[in-house]
Structure formats: C-alpha cells, structure tokens
Amino acid sequence: AFMLRFFFSCLTDADWLATESFMQPGKTLQRPLWPEDIIDRMLTALEKHLARKFADAESNHVNAARESVRRDCEAAADHLSGRFFSLTVPTGGGKTLSSLLFALRHARENGLRRVIFVIPFTSIIKQNADEFRKAFAELSLELGREIVLEHHSKFDPAKETEANRLPAENWDTPLIVTTNVRFFESLFANRPRDCRKLHRTARSVLIFDEVQALPNHLLAPILRALTCLVKDLGTSAVLCTATQPALEKRGDFHVGIPPEDITPIIRDEAALFEILDRVDCHDLKAIDDEALVWHILQHASGGCLLILNTTKAARTLHEKLSGQTVKPPLTVLHLSARMCPAHVVKVLKEAKTLRKAGSPVIVVATQIVEAGVDISFPVVYRAECGLDSFAQAAGRCNRHGELAPAKGQVFLFQPTDHPIPKALGDLTTAAGITRVQILDNFRESALLSQAAIRSYFEHAIWQAGQKTADWDKPGIVSGGMPCFDPGDRSVDWAKSWSFKTAAEKFRMIDSDTHPILIPWNDAAKELADDIRQRDRLGRPLTRDHYRLAQQFSVQVYDHEWKQMQNRISQHSEGAVAILIHPENDYIRETGLKPLETSDDPRAFCC
Incomplete structure (x- = not known):
C-alpha cells in the first residue's frame, strides 16, 4: 500500500508539473533548479558556520561534550544509507546542528538528495529554521534563493515568496523543516495535492527531533511507514532525542524496529550523559x-x-x-x-x-x-x-x-x-x-539516568499497547478490519485497501479546536481591521491573511468555542473568528481569559 501511494505521488507530481509547464510556463520558470553539488556546498557552509560559532566558545565541560557529539556525528556519517540511526544526546548537548552535520555528510557519502528535519512542536520550529538560515545565509545569497524550506502551519507569510511557495508544493528543495503533523499526515494522505511531496522522501535523510513525542496510539502505522521508506526507498532515518523511547522490537513490543537495524551515532552514550550531568x-x-x-x-x-x-x-x-x-x-x-x-x-x-x-x-x-x-x-x-x-x-x-x-x-x-x-x-x-x-x-x-529513562519508556509503550489495540488505535494496519492488511495475499488485495479511510483516521492530534484571532497588538489589530473591511466589501481573504492570522490566534476546544459565540465575530463565511473585545477578554499577562472569570468594567473605558 505504501509503495502504491509512492508511485501515485510520482505520477501526480509529474502530471501537475507537466500541466503547469503548458498552462503557466512563467510559473515553471520560477521553480528553483538546484546545482548537482548542492549537498557538498551546504556541508561546506555548515562546517564553516560551526567553526565560527564555536571558535570563541567558553572552554568548559559542556562545550567539550558538544564537540564530542559533533565528532561522533562526522564519524557515523560514513555508514551506508537505508538504515535507522539513533542520536541520543542529553538536552543542551548541541544535537540540532550536529544532527544536520551528520545528515549532510551522510547524504554526500551515499548520494542522497535532501534532508528533511521533522519537529513535533510548532513552538520550536522557527528557532531551528532560523538557526539553519544563519548557517546557509551566504550560500543562499550566492544562489539567489532560500535553501531552507520552512513548511508548517505557522510559517510567517512575510517571509514567504513565490520562490519558496512553489517548492512547498512538492518539497523540491535540499532542506525541509516541517512538523510531525505535516510529515506523517502527508504519508497517509489520499488527496493528490497532499501526496505530491511523498516521493521526495525517497533517497533522503529524515531527522526526527524529539522522537519521544511520537504518539503511542499510532506507533504501529508510523513505524511501518518509516520501515518502508528505509528498507524499500533507500532513506536513512535518524531518531534524535535526549530520551530515546525504546522503539526497538522486543517481546512486549512486536511492532518495533529490529535492534540490529538501528545504528547508534554516539559511541559512548553513558560517558556523554555523565559529562552533561x-x-x-x-x-x-x-x-x-x-x-x-x-x-x-x-x-x-x-x-x-x-x-x-x-x-x-x-x-x-x-x-x-x-x-x-x-x-x-x-x-x-x-x-x-x-x-x-x-x-x-x-x-x-x-x-x-x-x-x-x-x-x-x-x-x-x-x-x-x-x-x-x-x-x-x-x-x-x-x-x-x-x-x-x-x-x-x-x-x-x-x-x-x-x-x-x-x-x-x-x-x-x-x-x-x-x-x-x-x-x-x-x-x-x-x-x-x-x-x-x-x-x-x-x-x-x-x-535522569539512561536506565531510568529506558525503564520508563518500556512501561509506557507496553501500557499504550494494552490500551490502543497494539499501538494502532484507529486500525490503520491492524485490528479486525484494517485499512491496509499486511497479511492479505489474495488476488484482489489492492481493492481491499482503504486509502481514504486511512487518511481520515490518521490524526496526530485527535482533538477539535477552533482558532480565534486576538487583536492584542498593533499588527494584530491592523490584520483584524483588514479582514473586517474585506468582509464588508465582499472581497475574499488571501492565503497570506490566513497564514498571518495564525501568529495571533489562540486555539480553543469545542465546548469553549460554543460558549464564546457572543464574544467573537466571524468573517469570510466563518473561516476567521476575531475576538471582539480583547481589552476585556485577553489579559496582557496571561492571555485569553477563561469564561468563568468576571468581566472587568474598566476594560471598556477609553
């Protein structure tokens, strides 16, 4: 099923690009063409950046440990691709840039085409993407285009141009920074637009930062998809964390990765943890x-x-x-x-x-x-x-x-x-x-010892398996009627696969929330006024309006959303909700006020 979706991705993207070249040749010309040696040039740029960054670093045990991590990443990069790697580094050990160093060296040694950095939290994705942009600033200027593609829901539209919007459609760029939600839901998507990027994950290096954040109730379909990428499509996957979540196969975790398929990058993890204590x-x-x-x-x-x-x-x-x-x-x-x-x-x-x-x-x-x-x-x-x-x-x-x-x-x-x-x-x-x-x-x-962390995850993963039907709560690859039955060997096996159902069921975040735009500062007030004005004139909102609104929005759960209808105004046929009185309902120190809190009569005074 995964390979079928992969071929569908190839076909869909090729058809999309061919149609575009005929109907919109100008748009095709705007798509970036990357030089053959782009990975080599990125590696050189990153090595120079690291040399500058740590040349004047204070000489202490933490920076010595970070240098040790970088050396181990360089040494491990020579391994053949098509494997799982684990990068276990205590917090503050410099694993973000070191993992990118490993990825670029590994890609160069094995002829891989791109690096995809997958991060669980939108709250930290900008921090990492900005760090990468600093590393490749000179090279981006030399090439005349942005090397780092930041692809997630909260990307600042002020940074978005046609030159980086087009690669986001099919991930045709050497370095992508995205979220767990965007990455994994794309792997299980069924709509052509969402599937276009899937084939770009082949012959790539995937770095999963904070891998312990993968949801236990979806571990079975997630690990099966990653195994297909690694075993069948020549991709290398780096499981990167301070608290490695015991994802290897064992008696009480049969859906795990065989231990022999995971190569540790750090040569002496115990010594590193001791240094960074x-x-x-x-x-x-x-x-x-x-x-x-x-x-x-x-x-x-x-x-x-x-x-x-x-x-x-x-x-x-x-x-x-x-x-x-x-x-x-x-x-x-x-x-x-x-x-x-x-x-x-x-x-x-x-x-x-x-x-x-x-x-x-x-x-x-x-x-x-x-x-x-x-x-x-x-x-x-x-x-x-x-x-x-x-x-x-x-x-x-x-x-x-x-x-x-x-x-x-x-x-x-x-x-x-x-x-x-x-x-x-x-x-x-x-x-x-x-x-x-x-x-x-x-x-x-x-x-915080490795023994304690391992014991914790072994118990946590085992309990999750008991509660979530073998780590596959929605029944994607297991259960009585799975969307994809790995054991189906019948003649009509492909007809029984439920791609649409799998796309609907596979949800990294299983909750119904609604965004409310908060006019809390001048920029947010200007955006809210523009949205209201467009609504009055019957003009549609642009993609930039929606993207910018995310910078100023608070998510509320369904029950609170229903109770807040008299405190919000809805625009563009309900696509955007704006808090009417932020002076009363949004507290400068703590944010959106709970409904049970009484109103402040002074808030409405000018």
Whole structure:
C-alpha cells in the first residue's frame, strides 16, 4: 500500500508539473533548479558556520561534550544509507546542528538528495529554521534563493515568496523543516495535492527531533511507514532525542524496529550523559500552593522556571507569585497556550533578556516551554508528569553549564491544589508510571539516568499497547478490519485497501479546536481591521491573511468555542473568528481569559 501511494505521488507530481509547464510556463520558470553539488556546498557552509560559532566558545565541560557529539556525528556519517540511526544526546548537548552535520555528510557519502528535519512542536520550529538560515545565509545569497524550506502551519507569510511557495508544493528543495503533523499526515494522505511531496522522501535523510513525542496510539502505522521508506526507498532515518523511547522490537513490543537495524551515532552514550550531568533532581512529593510558593522564595531567589500541567494552574501560580513582596523584586512572567504565538515569542524574548542581565525572573508556564526552547534557569520546578517531560524540563536548568562547578536544581512535585484533570488521561498514566515505576525504584540522583529513562519508556509503550489495540488505535494496519492488511495475499488485495479511510483516521492530534484571532497588538489589530473591511466589501481573504492570522490566534476546544459565540465575530463565511473585545477578554499577562472569570468594567473605558 505504501509503495502504491509512492508511485501515485510520482505520477501526480509529474502530471501537475507537466500541466503547469503548458498552462503557466512563467510559473515553471520560477521553480528553483538546484546545482548537482548542492549537498557538498551546504556541508561546506555548515562546517564553516560551526567553526565560527564555536571558535570563541567558553572552554568548559559542556562545550567539550558538544564537540564530542559533533565528532561522533562526522564519524557515523560514513555508514551506508537505508538504515535507522539513533542520536541520543542529553538536552543542551548541541544535537540540532550536529544532527544536520551528520545528515549532510551522510547524504554526500551515499548520494542522497535532501534532508528533511521533522519537529513535533510548532513552538520550536522557527528557532531551528532560523538557526539553519544563519548557517546557509551566504550560500543562499550566492544562489539567489532560500535553501531552507520552512513548511508548517505557522510559517510567517512575510517571509514567504513565490520562490519558496512553489517548492512547498512538492518539497523540491535540499532542506525541509516541517512538523510531525505535516510529515506523517502527508504519508497517509489520499488527496493528490497532499501526496505530491511523498516521493521526495525517497533517497533522503529524515531527522526526527524529539522522537519521544511520537504518539503511542499510532506507533504501529508510523513505524511501518518509516520501515518502508528505509528498507524499500533507500532513506536513512535518524531518531534524535535526549530520551530515546525504546522503539526497538522486543517481546512486549512486536511492532518495533529490529535492534540490529538501528545504528547508534554516539559511541559512548553513558560517558556523554555523565559529562552533561548538570543538575541535581529532587522529589518534593505532594505539596499545596502555599508551601510551593514558600519553597520557591526560599530556594529560587535568583529566579526559576515553574512548569504546570494546566493553564488554570499556571494562571493561579502566576497570580500568587506576582503578589509576593520580596527584595530584590522579582519579575514574574507567564507562558501558556492561552497566549497567541506572537505573544509567546515576545515574553520568551523578555525572559531571555532578564536572564542575560542577571535580573531575578520567574517564568510560570505550561508544557509549551519544555522542548527545544533555548533558555536556562538555575532552578526548575516541574509538576508531576512523565519522565520524558521531566527530562525536558531539566534541560532548561543550567543548560550551558553556567553554574559550574555547582549544579542546577530540579524539583518534581505533585500539586495537591491542581490535580491532573480526568480529560488528560495520557498525562495521568505517564505521571503514574513515573511515580510507581521510577520514583519507587531509582534514587533521586539517578532519575535522569539512561536506565531510568529506558525503564520508563518500556512501561509506557507496553501500557499504550494494552490500551490502543497494539499501538494502532484507529486500525490503520491492524485490528479486525484494517485499512491496509499486511497479511492479505489474495488476488484482489489492492481493492481491499482503504486509502481514504486511512487518511481520515490518521490524526496526530485527535482533538477539535477552533482558532480565534486576538487583536492584542498593533499588527494584530491592523490584520483584524483588514479582514473586517474585506468582509464588508465582499472581497475574499488571501492565503497570506490566513497564514498571518495564525501568529495571533489562540486555539480553543469545542465546548469553549460554543460558549464564546457572543464574544467573537466571524468573517469570510466563518473561516476567521476575531475576538471582539480583547481589552476585556485577553489579559496582557496571561492571555485569553477563561469564561468563568468576571468581566472587568474598566476594560471598556477609553
């Protein structure tokens, strides 16, 4: 079934391009033609960038470890393609640029055509893409076109031109940065437009950053698709993470990758983890808000990062910490999904500026700040969670070894005033595994050890298999009536395959949310006014309107959406919803106000 979809992709893209060359020859001429030696030239550019970046780097154990990671990536690149590779590097170990270095060297040695960087969170994709653009800035200028194709829902339309919009249609470019959702849903898509890019994944290097974020309930179809890419289409796949999620095949995980098919890139992972051990871990167990605030004020006077499981908990602790009178005064910031992406970026920038200046700052956040965000605190607090999330939180503590020879302090706690909601069943399970299987069996000093991480994932993956019908909840490749039956050897096997059903069922994010545009700053207000004006004149919105709106939108679940109808105006036949009174319903510090919060009568005063 996968190969059939692959051939369909080839045919569809060829037909599309042939039609375009006849009907729109000018558009065809705008498509970039890449030189034969583009991978070689990109590798040279990246090596120069790395040499400049680390020439003046402080000589310490963290930077020495990062150099060791780069050397291992260079050495492992000589392996033949068509394999799985694992790149297991603790947070802050420099795996992003090192993995790209491996990919380009590996592509050059094996004649592969492109690198596809797949990232789970849109919150960090811009950070990585911008880093790549810096590395290839001179080469892009020399070629007269952008090398890095950033392809995801929140790409800034101000950066989008026809020259990079066209390669996004079929991924005809040497470096693509995209999301898990975009990549995997494209693999299982059935619409011609979405399938055009599939054949470009052949003879490529795929880097899956934060691979532990792959959803357990879809591991069977995901791993089967990746195996087809690797075994049948000569692709190399790099499983990149600080917490390798035990995806190899074993007795209680029969859908996994055979261990002999996975080549570790790091030669001595245990030694690397020991070198990059920059924090001490502590378990505060059950604790209420009052005691937690007291603990923070006593142990984190220089500032800290506090990560909660819900926006309500983050909002409550932000309010309580903001009300504290201490010397020197603390700046308390808030980060959550109740804030639009542009607002999140602004607050992160403020937090980094304060940290760099040495000013005491507490950032109260949800999981939005965990993976990939390059910020460091001397102390981090994390509400009960899976061990992988705890490790990600620890990666924001003493990230660059700046406290050496001292260590950062990371506290795990169970917030009694904010228990995990019943709706967050996966989080409840993950926190339970951490509490029962890890905290009860490992010392605090070993909570982030490779043994603890492996034990956690083995239990988490096994439990997921029990709950999700062999890691395939929607029944894509297993179950009573799978969309694709691997064991079907009948004459009419192709007629029984349900491509449309598989495309409908395969959803990386299984929730119904609705975006609401927040006119919270001048740029957002200007966009909202333009949308309203076009609606009055009966003029349609452009693609740029939709893309820019995502920078200023907050996603709300279906039940809240229904209750907010009197607070929003809908435009362009319901395609865009705008918050009518942001002065009342969007709080500068914490974002979109919960419906249960009373209105502020002063908000409407000029």
